[in-house]
Amino acid sequence: MKKNISICFLSFFFLFFMSMVNFMMMIYFIMNNMVIFLEWEVITLNSVSVVMSILLDWMSLLFMMFVLLISSVVIYYSKSYMSSELNLNRFIILVLLFVFSMILLIISPNIVSILLGWDGLGLVSYCLVIYYQNFKSYNAGMLTALSNRVGDVFILMVISWMLNYGSWNYIFYLMFMKNDYEMYMISSLVIVAAMTKSAQIPFSSWLPAAMAAPTPVSALVHSSTLVTAGVYLLIRFNLLLVDMLFLKILLLLSGLTMFMAGISANYEFDLKKIIALSTLSQLGLMMSILSMGMPDLAFFHLLTHAMFKALLFMCAGVIIHMMNDIQDIRLMGGISNYIPMTSLCMNISNLALCGIPFLAGFYSKDLILEMVSLSNLNLLIYYIYYLSTGLTMFYTIRLIMYLMVNDYNLMSIYNLYDEDYTMLKSMMVLLFMSVVSGSMLSWLIFLNPYMIYLPLNMKMMVMYVSLLGGFIGYFVSNMMIYSMNKFLMTYNISSFLCLMWFMPSLSTYGLNYYFLKLGQNLLKYVDLGWSELYSGQGMYYILKNYSIFYNFYQVNNFKIYLFSFVMWMMIFMFLMMMIL
Amino acid sequence: MNNLFKSVILSKRHVLSKNTGLIFNAVRNHWNYEYKPGPYPKTPEERAAAAKKYGMSIEEYQPHPEHMGYGDYPKLPDIGADSKDPHYPYDQPELKRNFNEPIHSSAEIFGEDRYDISMRPRFSLAHQWTWFLGTLAGAFALYIYLEDYKIGRPVTAKQYPTDGPHYLFSSK
Numbered sequence: 001m002k003k004n005i006s007i008c009f010l011s012f013f014f015l016f017f018m019s020m021v022n023f024m025m026m027i028y029f030i031m032n033n034m035v036i037f038l039e040w041e042v043i044t045l046n047s048v049s050v051v052m053s054i055l056l057d058w059m060s061l062l063f064m065m066f067v068l069l070i071s072s073v074v075i076y077y078s079k080s081y082m083s084s085e086l087n088l089n090r091f092i093i094l095v096l097l098f099v100f101s102m103i104l105l106i107i108s109p110n111i112v113s114i115l116l117g118w119d120g121l122g123l124v125s126y127c128l129v130i131y132y133q134n135f136k137s138y139n140a141g142m143l144t145a146l147s148n149r150v151g152d153v154f155i156l157m158v159i160s161w162m163l164n165y166g167s168w169n170y171i172f173y174l175m176f177m178k179n180d181y182e183m184y185m186i187s188s189l190v191i192v193a194a195m196t197k198s199a200q201i202p203f204s205s206w207l208p209a210a211m212a213a214p215t216p217v218s219a220l221v222h223s224s225t226l227v228t229a230g231v232y233l234l235i236r237f238n239l240l241l242v243d244m245l246f247l248k249i250l251l252l253l254s255g256l257t258m259f260m261a262g263i264s265a266n267y268e269f270d271l272k273k274i275i276a277l278s279t280l281s282q283l284g285l286m287m288s289i290l291s292m293g294m295p296d297l298a299f300f301h302l303l304t305h306a307m308f309k310a311l312l313f314m315c316a317g318v319i320i321h322m323m324n325d326i327q328d329i330r331l332m333g334g335i336s337n338y339i340p341m342t343s344l345c346m347n348i349s350n351l352a353l354c355g356i357p358f359l360a361g362f363y364s365k366d367l368i369l370e371m372v373s374l375s376n377l378n379l380l381i382y383y384i385y386y387l388s389t390g391l392t393m394f395y396t397i398r399l400i401m402y403l404m405v406n407d408y409n410l411m412s413i414y415n416l417y418d419e420d421y422t423m424l425k426s427m428m429v430l431l432f433m434s435v436v437s438g439s440m441l442s443w444l445i446f447l448n449p450y451m452i453y454l455p456l457n458m459k460m461m462v463m464y465v466s467l468l469g470g471f472i473g474y475f476v477s478n479m480m481i482y483s484m485n486k487f488l489m490t491y492n493i494s495s496f497l498c499l500m501w502f503m504p505s506l507s508t509y510g511l512n513y514y515f516l517k518l519g520q521n522l523l524k525y526v527d528l529g530w531s532e533l534y535s536g537q538g539m540y541y542i543l544k545n546y547s548i549f550y551n552f553y554q555v556n557n558f559k560i561y562l563f564s565f566v567m568w569m570m571i572f573m574f575l576m577m578m579i580l
Numbered sequence: 581m582n583n584l585f586k587s588v589i590l591s592k593r594h595v596l597s598k599n600t601g602l603i604f605n606a607v608r609n610h611w612n613y614e615y616k617p618g619p620y621p622k623t624p625e626e627r628a629a630a631a632k633k634y635g636m637s638i639e640e641y642q643p644h645p646e647h648m649g650y651g652d653y654p655k656l657p658d659i660g661a662d663s664k665d666p667h668y669p670y671d672q673p674e675l676k677r678n679f680n681e682p683i684h685s686s687a688e689i690f691g692e693d694r695y696d697i698s699m700r701p702r703f704s705l706a707h708q709w710t711w712f713l714g715t716l717a718g719a720f721a722l723y724i725y726l727e728d729y730k731i732g733r734p735v736t737a738k739q740y741p742t743d744g745p746h747y748l749f750s751s752k
Binding site (some may be wrong): 099135138140201248253256373374375376377378379380381382453454455458471492494495496501502503505506509510516 | 602667691692693695698701702703705708709712715716720723726730731732734
């Protein structure tokens with residue numbers, strides 16, 4: 001028992017301390033506009049030098065601070081959440097491996113060490129998703145790992161395209177080589193890699209499936225670190241993302257992701273899947289504002305979103321423990337009466353998610369929406385942004401109605417209580433940060449505030465859409481409008497919308513059949529067919545028949561003498577006739 | 581390999597962690613002649629004997645076609661494990677199999693972690709692809725059409741004091 005406690009405490013203290021150190025350094029670096037670039041020359045042979053570089057600027061220090069803070073709090077939380085786990089050491093070591101891969105990705109100015117961190121993230125997240133070893137987790141882990149693997153392949157291609165420039169330190173090339181064809185290819189490949197990691201539209205199926213992981217893993221990995229790795233990569237490469245056709249496609253796809261996830265979250269009844277789809281929606285928001293050319297806003301939203309989303313997952317974990325490991329929200333209810341502290345955290349993180357004024361999410365989300373109103377945008381994208389904001393409010397109010405307002409649905413006799421103070425203490429840290437971090441970051445990062453000048457109705461559009469979404473959420477939960485889902489007339493549409501636009505089944509079942517059939521045909525016709533004829537069995541028969549044939553000539557047959565005599569006579573006659 | 585592990589565990593229990601429990605509980609033997617199926621059953625008596633050997637009834641026993649070389653091993657229907665009833669109390673719930681139930685000749689591809697060939701999806705693949713790609717194509721078409729109708733706050737044209745070349749000093 002003692003061993004398990006000490007590894008959690010030790011890593012919590014270490015990571016929390018490192019997070020505070022990074023915080024101090026970040027403030028110092030921002031105020032003095034410093035960047036530290038450490039290089040360690042591993043080996044130099046004539047003209048090839050292998051150098052390991054570390055880039056410490058305010059962005060990487062800030063992101064590291066948030067990652068280390070969330071991971072320290074999650075490890076402390078998992079001391080209590082995973083206390084019944086026999087192999088807790090293994091779990092904590094996997095989480096620490098994940099954190100170190102993420103840090104390697106954050107501090108590297110070099111595309112190869114980004115690949116090390118990126119691949120590490122993918123592999124360790126696979127190990128964490130399959131942690132509860134049942135068949136459903138195995139399948140979910142396979143979906144996660146293979147979707148991430150596609151992104152890894154694209155980063156490998158970026159590495160090979162960057163060989164044109166002589167070094168893999170992309171930091172040096174971004175500003176100067178923007179107009180090259182090679183940089184154009186590199187930026188396209190990086191965009192696709194970021195799309196796979198951040199689960200944008202063709203690759204969205206892995207994020208809700210990865211909820212098969214334990215809840216602390218979801219709080220760390222699928223809310224703040226793994227899924228934001230793609231966004232972070234694009235923020236590092238943002239100097240390249242100027243005026244490409246692909247950017248417009250990315251804008252549309254991430255807008256559609258935002259919209260799709262918002263709609264699907266309204267039909268879902270699994271608590272962790274609702275939160276996963278909410279993460280997907282916010283990721284779409286981050287990618288779309290990035291594709292419009294405002295990377296600092298995307299970074300800001302990334303950080304504040306990490307705070308309240310991790311808090312939301314942790315509250316969900318407490319609720320799941322309380323419900324005897326049931327995740328279906330139709331069986332939940334009344335948590336504000338029975339576990340008031342957890343419902344406090346849940347409420348505040350939900351409100352921060354919606355962008356309620358002056359909580360953390362408001363500063364980033366509202367600023368993004370105002371900048372969207374100021375830009376010269378396609379009408380469809382404008383509608384998608386505001387409709388998705390309304391949908392966020394819709395599913396949030398629906399979740400609050402199911403969890404807090406309506407009463408407990410599982411059993412008739414119950415005794416529910418707030419879990420021990422370990423989980424609560426870890427949530428209080430994130431609660432403080434999710435209230436304060438929005439304003440703190442906006443004062444730190446944006447040295448010159450954005451000048452927003454909008455007509456009244458455009459500015460109030462956020463409020464209108466949020467209030468409308470909230471009202472619809474309230475009425476839908478109250479008046480059982482869900483019977484509309486059961487009409488046969490709307491069966492096709494509602495199943496299309498609720499099953500995430502069929503992407504999970506298309507990514508798995510839809511893609512499997514053709515390739516497995518191809519494999520079967522290759523086996524049947526090539527492996528067991530023609531190549532048996534020409535090399536395996538066929539070669540045996542060929543050699544056997546040939547050697548029988550030649551054997552006839554080796555064993556001296558009288559027929560051969562007669563035949564050769566006749567042939568010689570014919571040739572002799574022919575020559576005689578030629579001479580005469 | 582598992583003999584090696586077992587010998588290490590049994591001889592050095594004080595060194596290994598207390599949680600080292602039963603690692604291997606299946607006994608594996610090498611393929612031997614007793615595992616070989618009998619010859620292809622040609623007469624009805626042989627079929628009955630083969631069905632009894634495999635624990636199946638005569639009606640449901642059906643051997644593979646003779647040219648495939650499987651002998652009298654039964655040809656079971658191709659049902660993946662995902663399609664079998666999840667609530668039935670199987671003897672081996674991990675494999676969804678009862679004791680003495682004959683195992684499919686290609687059982688390794690019909691587990692729960694593999695592609696389930698007998699699954700009948702609620703919507704056919706054509707339906708799913710059509711709706712998905714149709715929605716994306718419709719959104720793209722709408723996007724391209726609305727490229728001429730952009731939103732933006734109303735501004736006037738930029739006013740210059742005089743004619744002549746005007747320079748922008750910002751980096752592009």
